[in-house]
Amino acid sequence: MALLEIRNVTRRFGSYTALDNVSIDVEAGEFFTLLGPSGCGKTTLLRMIAGFDLPDSGQILLDGKDMVGIPPEKRPVHTVFQTYALFPHMTVADNIAFPLKMAGKAPQEIKKRVNELLERVHLPNFGNRFPHELSGGQKQRVAFARGLVNRPRLLLLDEPLGALDAKLREEMQIELINLQKEIGITFIFVTHAQDEALALSHRIAVMNRGNVEQIDEPSKIYSAPRNHFVADFIGKISVMNAAVMEAVPSHLKLAIEGLGEVTAPAREGVEVGDKGVLAIRPEQVRISHPSNESQLKNHFRGKVHDFLYVGDVTTYIVELVNGAYIEALLPNSAPGRAKFFEVDDEVTISWRHDAGIFLNDPQ
Amino acid sequence: MKRGNPWLWSAAVLVYAFLYIPLIIVVLYSFNDSRLNAEWVGFTLFWYKALFNNTEMLLAARNSLIIALCASFCATLLGTMSGLAIHRYKLRVLPVLVFTPVAMPEILLGVSILLFFLQVLNFTLGMVSIIIAHTTFCIGFVAIIVRARLQGMDESIFEAARDLGASPWQTFRLVTLPLIMPAVVAGALMSFTLSIDDFVITFFTKGVGEPILPIQIYTMIKVAVTPEVNAISTLLMLLTLVMIIIAARLESNASSEESTKPGKTVK
Numbered sequence: 001m002a003l004l005e006i007r008n009v010t011r012r013f014g015s016y017t018a019l020d021n022v023s024i025d026v027e028a029g030e031f032f033t034l035l036g037p038s039g040c041g042k043t044t045l046l047r048m049i050a051g052f053d054l055p056d057s058g059q060i061l062l063d064g065k066d067m068v069g070i071p072p073e074k075r076p077v078h079t080v081f082q083t084y085a086l087f088p089h090m091t092v093a094d095n096i097a098f099p100l101k102m103a104g105k106a107p108q109e110i111k112k113r114v115n116e117l118l119e120r121v122h123l124p125n126f127g128n129r130f131p132h133e134l135s136g137g138q139k140q141r142v143a144f145a146r147g148l149v150n151r152p153r154l155l156l157l158d159e160p161l162g163a164l165d166a167k168l169r170e171e172m173q174i175e176l177i178n179l180q181k182e183i184g185i186t187f188i189f190v191t192h193a194q195d196e197a198l199a200l201s202h203r204i205a206v207m208n209r210g211n212v213e214q215i216d217e218p219s220k221i222y223s224a225p226r227n228h229f230v231a232d233f234i235g236k237i238s239v240m241n242a243a244v245m246e247a248v249p250s251h252l253k254l255a256i257e258g259l260g261e262v263t264a265p266a267r268e269g270v271e272v273g274d275k276g277v278l279a280i281r282p283e284q285v286r287i288s289h290p291s292n293e294s295q296l297k298n299h300f301r302g303k304v305h306d307f308l309y310v311g312d313v314t315t316y317i318v319e320l321v322n323g324a325y326i327e328a329l330l331p332n333s334a335p336g337r338a339k340f341f342e343v344d345d346e347v348t349i350s351w352r353h354d355a356g357i358f359l360n361d362p363q
Numbered sequence: 364m365k366r367g368n369p370w371l372w373s374a375a376v377l378v379y380a381f382l383y384i385p386l387i388i389v390v391l392y393s394f395n396d397s398r399l400n401a402e403w404v405g406f407t408l409f410w411y412k413a414l415f416n417n418t419e420m421l422l423a424a425r426n427s428l429i430i431a432l433c434a435s436f437c438a439t440l441l442g443t444m445s446g447l448a449i450h451r452y453k454l455r456v457l458p459v460l461v462f463t464p465v466a467m468p469e470i471l472l473g474v475s476i477l478l479f480f481l482q483v484l485n486f487t488l489g490m491v492s493i494i495i496a497h498t499t500f501c502i503g504f505v506a507i508i509v510r511a512r513l514q515g516m517d518e519s520i521f522e523a524a525r526d527l528g529a530s531p532w533q534t535f536r537l538v539t540l541p542l543i544m545p546a547v548v549a550g551a552l553m554s555f556t557l558s559i560d561d562f563v564i565t566f567f568t569k570g571v572g573e574p575i576l577p578i579q580i581y582t583m584i585k586v587a588v589t590p591e592v593n594a595i596s597t598l599l600m601l602l603t604l605v606m607i608i609i610a611a612r613l614e615s616n617a618s619s620e621e622s623t624k625p626g627k628t629v630k
Binding site: 086 | 530
């Protein structure tokens with residue numbers, strides 16, 4: 001039995017459906033992420049798990065027990081809020097001690113646990129400070145400590161890294177992974193940042209407009225997105241309109257409008273005549289001079305439309321003969337050769353026959 | 364250095380002169396060694412001594428203090444509750460209902476409360492009726508201040524308390540109340556100053572019994588403007604000023620500083 005079972009949960013606000021028949025199971029010990037654009041329902045779902053909102057229909061079960069009617073303070077679930085929500089009139093130690101006091105723990109135990117958590121989040125001498133005396137990252141750590149100190153069954157994290165700058169974010173991501181591993185508490189993490197979700201999670205539920213589009217491990221979400229939305233939302237991807245010419249267990253043969261024929265990996269449920277898109281990640285696209293004819297079967301001529309140099313890699317946007325654009329990623333690992341192609345250069349782009357994904361969901 | 368526009372400066376000086384010269388004259392003449400408010404003769408504390416031997420005046424001051432304390436206590440309690448309710452339940456009518464008495468002409472409020480006491484409740488006018496009337500018009504001020512404080516605060520702080528195991532009552536006692544305390548105290552001080560020098564509503568609701576300070580001052584002036592009136596006015600002014608300064612500081616501290624340590628600010 002899963003630790004948390006969300007069964008057919010629906011929530012409407014007036015005529016707006018925030019969650020539409022959502023079902024998710026979260027296992028004990030998991031780092032589970034709800035990922036989606038704003039308005040996809042992820043925060044609504046989190047608030048329901050915490051007890052601040054109720055489903056219109058469906059059930060939320062924790063350890064097999066229906067949570068409906070149980071107020072937030074009676075649920076073994078704690079939340080780390082986006083704004084940290086530290087109590088400004090209490091010291092760091094009092095903030096962390098709060099859930100223990102509410103649970104009626106003995107003063108000696110409270111003291112011991114608070115010190116333990118302060119150590120764990122690397123703030124051993126910060127107990128007597130007030131929240132306004134802390135930096136953003138330190139506040140964040142205190143919020144984690146406060147959420148974890150009473151060992152909830154489930155820790156909910158509502159975009160907790162959203163307010164931090166990029167460098168600090170990366171540090172906190174690593175800390176968060178370690179913290180979860182050491183303490184072993186189940187995390188449900190809400191974010192709209194796909195890179196964060198990929199880096200942190202054991203499993204991700206990609207949500208869109210109140211629906212769950214896919215639940216999978218990060219690598220599966222990235223390499224085998226189930227539909228166009230997931231493919232587009234996670235990482236960068238180029239799409240070209242395609243029709244299925246041949247569907248056999250080993251591969252698909254696709255016709256790309258105005259371009260020609262390509263092969264793509266086989267996919268269940270795809271039939272000859274299906275229309276959809278061929279989606280391909282920039283790092284799987286090779287870009288080369290037209291003179292070195294590619295050995296690969298899937299290759300086309302194009303013209304560099306634009307490029308984006310970001311230091312470690314350069315992304316080229318190549319215009320194909322049929323007017324479609326495709327992105328190709330080139331690592332800048334060759335010293336002194338940061339730039340290989342210029343705008344308007346003629347190039348050949350190619351990709352392995354198992355690189356693209358055919359997605360036939362309606363747009 | 365920025366000098367600003369000289370016209371703006373002189374306009375500002377005129378406005379402040381208009382506001383404060385009458386008050387300054389009252390203060391000065393309260394120390395004037397002459398029975399007439401006509402010319403400066405010399406410095407004296409005689410009028411203050413006379414004031415403290417005036418039993419009628421002392422009684423009036425005592426009554427006014429009792430009324431102000433009781434009314435500000437009740438108004439703070441009720442005003443805080445309505446401030447919280449207005450913030451919590453986003454109903455449009457709620458704030459209008461609470462804040463209207465603040466804007467209502469006092470004479471209207473006085474008359475309606477008088478009629479309510481006499482014709483509806485058949486209530487004998489006296490200290491209690493004054494306290495109730497003062498409470499009525501002070502509630503709105505407290506509610507406005509408390510609500511403003513709540514509006515500036517992160518809502519998730521209160522949710523965090525519930526989330527971490529506090530019941531609604533514990534959340535109020537341990538988180539909400541300490542955080543709004545500066546506003547509550549500011550509201551109490553504001554109510555006190557409004558109550559202690561209120562004339563119109565007191566006049567309508569006092570009945571014939573006890574002497575009340577503002578009414579007493581008015582009665583003295585009807586006879587003649589003596590420096591004794593200047594002295595009591597000066598004292599009243601001083602009390603009001605101190606209270607308003609404390610209230611203003613509490614409010615601005617609370618809003619400028621993200622953290623509020625109630626133990627420190629409330630004292």
